Amino acid sequence: MPDVTHHPALAHQFDSLAQQSEATTLGMWVFLVTEVLFFGGLFATYAIYRGWYPDAFAAASHELDVTLGAINTAVLITSSLTMALAVHAAQLGQRKALMVFLAVTMILGAAFLGIKSVEYYHKFVEHHIPGPSFQFEIRISPNDGGNPPGKLADVELLKAHVQIFFSLYFVMTGLHAVHMVIGIGIMLVMLWLAWRGTITDEYYSPIEISGLYWHFVDIVWIFLFPLLYLIGRHAH
């Protein structure tokens, strides 16, 4: 402990780098708990409405582009891998490798956002943004053959419930995207720290806790993808 007290990265309130690293890591974990609760409110809302309006949610879900969603899932999982490799490189003090992995993580994150905006654009063109200009065609799948199309009032009700799905879709994926943007910003700062040589094999906790954040944002998507894109696929 006495040897490291003069490390330039040691803040005045701590006795040692180990204590500092433990404190900042715990801080990030506590922050992620708040994030779980933040998204938790949305997931609870989703669960309630999905339980009430399963047909509308399935119908609306079929309008989402599963292919793009799946590609995005793969992109994000890969970015988690490169993030983990970045942390590993930081622990070993490999500055170049760290910078490369951070950059790749950022590029993958940006790719995710690019694909997401293509999806948003499609939804905009199709008038699937909730609000006064919302439009939705109820497609009766041929597999439903025997079922009557139902009364007009039921169709109108279904369309209303579909708007709830799309409201949740945009807020959930939108907030996730905001977190991605913040994540890319954090990575930019980390890249700068790595470039400056602040990150060493003695002091790498900034990379470690940024990694925790990045993985968390990925995990949110791992839940969003099936909940939003894959509803009732097996039925058709």
Place this chain on the structure above:
Amino acid sequence: MSTGTVFMPPRHYLNDGYGIRSWLLTRDHKRIALLYLAAVTLFFFVGGAFAVLIRLELATPAGDFVSDETYNKLFTMHGVMMVFFFLIPSIPATLGNFLVPIMIGAKDLALPKLNLASWYIYILGGLFTLYALIAGGVDTGWTFYTPFSTVSSTTNVIPTALGIFITGFSSILTGLNFIVTIHRMRAPGMTWFRMPLFLWSMYATSLIMVLGTPVLAITILLVAVERLFHFGFFDPRLGGDPVLFQHLFWFYSHPAVYIMVLPSMGVVSELVAAFCRKQVFGYGFVAFASVAIAVLGFLVWGHHMFVAGQSVYSALIFSALSFLVAIPSAVKVFNWTATMYRGSVSWQTPMLYAIGFIGLFTIGGLTGLFLASVGLDVHVTDTYFIIAHFHYIMVGGTLMGYLGGLHYWWPKISGRLYNEFLAKLSAGIIFLGFNLTFFPQFILGYLGMPRRYHAYPPEFQVLNVLSSAGASILGVGYLIPMLYLMWSLRYGKLAGSNPWGAVGLEWTTTSPPPTENFAESPVVTWDAYDYQTTVTVES
């Protein structure tokens, strides 16, 4: 009083830099505490001004002072200012910020930059809300119930909602900082069960801040998105459920009551021990009661919705769970009383507030049980009974604890003593004014006077006039401390390190403390409130 010479230390946190930058860019938890103190005091007086206008209107049965729309805005802004901008940050962000590091023997909070950031976030949220106020106010009530807040109201819902959303993050960051600090920054020997009970209550409060506030944030965000972009989350026209909003809102806002009152309970534990010269009776029970209140507080939100279309079964379960909160609360009240029993009680100002707290909190808590009973609650829902109940908790509880704590630690914060006579006088005025204001409201509510109306039947006038008279006494009671505390900053007698002869790490350092809190990092070898073995100082 200590017999040693009383002196002002040559170097302390207040004279460690004088410029405006040394304050606005400080990372010292003690200076940030004072920044918060100034800000919450401002919001307290803004919120108080609305209360004055409300009580003026209610002095007569006719709605003759303000219009009904204006009245709606008055009680909304009163609630928003007091709940989100005064009560929630009051003790944690001021006394908590000042004391948490000192009480555990640390140099600062674990994350000082985040601490300063939380103050700026608080101010930013406050500015949004003040803007909403200047732009014409908001009339939804502090609860923002949908669909009124999302569809019908034509007032400034969005800026107010944004203000609350932003301010929420300041309380998340404060809570996060306290949790990390208490886990990782305790001085050698300062084990969990040697910590002063104030820290246990700060820890429990922080848990609620960290777990509850994000849910409020997302709920407010959904309201804003629904209002701005006509999305549908709670809109019944789309099959949305307004009651879902209430569930999400109270999931935070009931625990928020404990964000307000738990810190006060922590203060009272300190005060009772210090002014009875005894270890708090049943330390472990009081400590775990704080945690129990924090946990149970998350399971009772449904008691706000007994008449909101919730099923009878869930109402009964929420009712039973609400009764459970009474157990840890009562444990605390009994343990404080048991601490006083055969203690050598000295009746100084902070102790007056502590005793005021115990009495008023007991009334507030017991009437809470009325409201947790499904049948009785239906009778008094949305009446002045509710208003009286939660003001006994929030004003009688939180504010008494806050003022008691402020008086107790003021010599430590400022290094000077205030005028004890004026302080005792105003404590008495506040106690009297408070009861005169709010006790008649219990009766009014029980007789059926509804809340949130600017006019009422003439037979309620006598009780309303009593309440308004009490409010003006209460107002005077709040102004006097403001004056003598400011006065003491310059002219007060020097306090010395330990004016109360109390134990606790904060009394071992100078008043005011140096920037790094202790000349040498302390090593703790004694239990909290160890008056039997530690105190040798003659009083």
